[in-house]
Amino acid sequence: MRVEVRPYRRPFRQPLQTAHGPWAVREGIILRFEDEQGQVTFGEIAPIPWFGTETLEQARAWCDRFSRNFALEQIDDIPDSLPACQFGFGAARDRVAWVSPARFEMPSLKPPGPLSVCALLPTGAAALEGWQGLWEQGHRTFKWKIGVAALAEELSLFQQLVKAVPSELRLRLDANGGLTGEEAATWLAECDRAPLPIEFLEQPLPPAQILDWLPQVKGQFQTAIAVDESVATFRQLQQVYERVGRQVVYVVKPAIAGDSQRLAHFCLQHRPDVVFSSALETPIGRHQALRLAQALWNQGISKRALGFGVEHWFADDWATLSAEALWAQL
Numbered sequence: 001m002r003v004e005v006r007p008y009r010r011p012f013r014q015p016l017q018t019a020h021g022p023w024a025v026r027e028g029i030i031l032r033f034e035d036e037q038g039q040v041t042f043g044e045i046a047p048i049p050w051f052g053t054e055t056l057e058q059a060r061a062w063c064d065r066f067s068r069n070f071a072l073e074q075i076d077d078i079p080d081s082l083p084a085c086q087f088g089f090g091a092a093r094d095r096v097a098w099v100s101p102a103r104f105e106m107p108s109l110k111p112p113g114p115l116s117v118c119a120l121l122p123t124g125a126a127a128l129e130g131w132q133g134l135w136e137q138g139h140r141t142f143k144w145k146i147g148v149a150a151l152a153e154e155l156s157l158f159q160q161l162v163k164a165v166p167s168e169l170r171l172r173l174d175a176n177g178g179l180t181g182e183e184a185a186t187w188l189a190e191c192d193r194a195p196l197p198i199e200f201l202e203q204p205l206p207p208a209q210i211l212d213w214l215p216q217v218k219g220q221f222q223t224a225i226a227v228d229e230s231v232a233t234f235r236q237l238q239q240v241y242e243r244v245g246r247q248v249v250y251v252v253k254p255a256i257a258g259d260s261q262r263l264a265h266f267c268l269q270h271r272p273d274v275v276f277s278s279a280l281e282t283p284i285g286r287h288q289a290l291r292l293a294q295a296l297w298n299q300g301i302s303k304r305a306l307g308f309g310v311e312h313w314f315a316d317d318w319a320t321l322s323a324e325a326l327w328a329q330l
């Protein structure tokens, strides 16, 4: 199979403000595969190094190993240290009618409607304005980043936000590991008191601290706790699931969780309480990630809104481009 590699850089409309700091530009790699019958498939490598994936440079180095040709079997040679590469090259295999008893079939994608998609709000006070347009588009689940400004300021904004929105709105909070144990307990108590459902508090503490902290708050709060950075790669997902199982919600970003077939089999075997989430990838990686999420949804895995309400974060028409049109721009 022939493969062509093109890097991309795409600015967000505005930097995404999280506890990791501002993120202004999405960089990645688009792969174009052409098989012997001339059939073309696109894949995407969308690293998030601060989540624990490979860097863009490490991904490039792997891609440079291939001349213009590669065999599907070589996907199995991609190490677990390159999860975004495993996902990107895996696109070639997930398309072909590759017959194997172990293969998890992923039917073609029916794009999910806004009701089943969580929209990402702007961080801070901008959320007080930002939610309305997304509500009018049909979104009913929203995610808001915290752990960026001072606790008192964010708690005040939270109280304004939950009073301003319709009571049917469901809100997720994502601290990106930016809170202390004490601040997280304060947030959980606040969420329990909120006048609308707070679906979960995502990654309140950093991966290195959260698992030891969980037992201290077990059974104290109604609001669920989710992990994201703690399970960014497949190895981490396995380890955390073994340790805390169904005590938490798993926010899984297929684009950085490694081989999609392996992820699918893990989800089918363990049936974790999972939210599939965007890695802020392009429509190419998004399409592949959503196909996986939809196929697992059809198997009864996760009924939670998909964390893919992010197209509005990209400038221009990036979110609606076809794979061929996007490739032609690179």
Ligand SMILES: O=C(O)CCC(=O)C1=CC=C[C@@H](O)[C@@H]1C(=O)O
Binding pocket: 016, 018, 048, 118, 119, 120, 143, 174, 176, 228, 276, 277, 278, 279, 280, 306, 307, 308, 309, 310
């Ligand atoms: O999960 C969602 O609803 C949207 C995607 C999202 O929030 C993120 C995507 C990529 C990196 C992170 O800053 C952030 C997250 O922490 O979940």
Ligand SMILES: [Mg+2]
Binding pocket: 174, 176, 202, 203, 228, 229, 251
């Ligand atoms: Mg998150």
